[in-house]
Amino acid sequence: MTYEAFHDELRDTRWPLNNGAGSMPAVGFGTLFRDLSTTTAAVKYALESGFRHFDCAERYRNEAQIGVAFQEVFAAGKIRREDVFITTKLWNTNHRPERVRPAFEASCQRLQTDYIDCYLIHTPFAFKPGDDQDPRDVFGHVIYDGEISLLDTWRALESLVDEGRCKSIGLSDITLEALKEIVAAARIKPAVVQIEAHPYLPEWEMLEFCQQHGIILLAFAPLGHGMQPNVLEDAVLTSIARNVQKTPAQVALAWAVQRGTAFLTTSATPSRIQENFAIATLPQRAMLEIKGEISTRIRFNSVVETGVPGFIARKP
Template sequence: MVTCTSCRQQEQTTWISSSSAGGQTQSHSQSTCSVLAVYLYKIRILDLSQGRLSMAFLKRVGGGLPRMTMAAVRQHHCESNAIKTVTLNNGAKMPMIGIGTWLARPGEVHAAIAEALKIGYNHVDCAHVYYNEEEVGAALEMAFSSGYIKREDLWITSKLWCADFAPDDVLRACERTLKDLRVDHLDLYLMHWPIRIRKGAAQPGQIDPSDQLGYSRDMVVETWREMEKLVERGLVRAIGVSNFTERKLFNFLEDIKTKPAVHQVECHPYFQQRKMKEFCKKSGIQFQSYSPLGAPERPPRNREANAPLVMADPALKEIAAKHSCSVAQVAIAWQYQSGVPLLVKSVHAERIAQNLAAKDIHLEEGDMAAIDALDRNARLLFGRFGYKANQTVEDFWDGENIKPNSLA
């Protein structure tokens, strides 16, 4: 018997030795849990779809092969390393770590989603305006058919784009996303921004100011009431919002029947959103973080002059060295350990695995306090594509989280 370092369970595993004479077997004790499974996934020598281990693995370990299927390995690994969940105001349980798809280019996102679902992710975040939902859908279909994950075990989020806010467009937009993703329902559907853009307008970064219709309280409420109907139709389990200010969210809540289940916003060590977190908590809305690393790969149109680089922070580097992990893992672990659901994003297999492994890094109280102290109230994603002609940053964000030194 041995005790697994991950799940603390004691197990006995029989191994088949390829070097045994006459096909006889030799047995010895070995954990089948996290250490084995993570190693196998990382060196990428498993044929997960066929449920077998390759000869490359036999050579690496001197001829040992556990007498179990690959499905059993993955099931045991995932159960003992389960991603925590949060319970939303409608009772649904949302996994705290999701893989994002913003800026994942065509040709990359399929492999990224497939890889993520193979190694234990169970939450995918999408949006129509990311222009890759069809490719995400192909990856989901493959994952379901290959047995990597069942639909009922996967949380899928998408977002209603600002050009589809007209009452007659909401249902069509949702149905288009369902078709692209090849599923019959979404677990969460978010209002992407609290602004409206003229139907048929160009994509972000190319939108003509004349197509900006801006924010109005009545418009947001009108769109929300159509989203409520999506829940009634069974197309969506929960609905929520994204990128609202506290003022807009407060005004919105006064006029609606169904409270948002989630508010998804930018959040990282330099922009910790403490007031918004507290407001959401008091209002019964789940706060969710995107860009937990400070969106280092955001396109030029989203970059402000002299914007700080979260991943270059000396304190984060020091904590990472202390725990023998990456700075990105420290930033992810800080939010996860604080109980904040978050979205991580990469199209590289190694980083996809590292981002998920961050949940198992335990930051000490001093580490957490040091990261808490890094808050600069520095918003890095200003949503300038949605500004009306001559609209200021202060006006767009209702003067919230905007300081003269936020980009210092």
């Protein structure tokens, strides 16, 4: 069976934001590139391929190049700013409330946009405030900021929503326990939680909590980031891929949307960008197989433990 003969609507899925500020496309494009010089061309190609949800961050150091891509595409007239969902993130060194608005304004300026659809706290860990994004002591240890709580930072984000230039707010790289504390204390509830999630780290408990509170779970590394053990070589996924005449990546991404999450994939390769967008609905049997027959459980990124992003190098 092939799905290419008709337009499957799975790729058009949108999840509503719980504060009434519209909806987020489930299919998202991440902008953390190894080679920053590929940023503008990759983002333009992703827009042309159909992506309408872009995930950025001040920490990625390429918001300006993304802004150039947006403006060039918007100026051509086929895609409008309001057609695109733009997320960016507050970095760890800007957690103090007085630093939040300047960081937000700087991201808007670099991205060349008057408003942000979703602003996330990049990690729950506050680092020593300043221009150095990776503050370390003489021993190479991260210098944390013990004078600020995550709730203090959250209150500053709530103020951005009040002012209208930030449509929604959320959290990233957070544990379920820490999320529960913010949800309990927040005046404006998180609309989005971005965490690592894929068939080897399905985060079912987090997903259940998010769905109870109308929070969108946004998965990064939905294909396992090419790490070992390789999600895309899993026997269950490869078997389903053969049966539905899709790639293992397309199967994993369809699974992500069909179980109720949004996802982010990143590539600078046009064929891969197209592949990641061209997902199609899986048979219910395939969904049950992925949930019931894949037992491998592994986290590939340790950021949730330290606030320092990075995929864990493992010995073969």
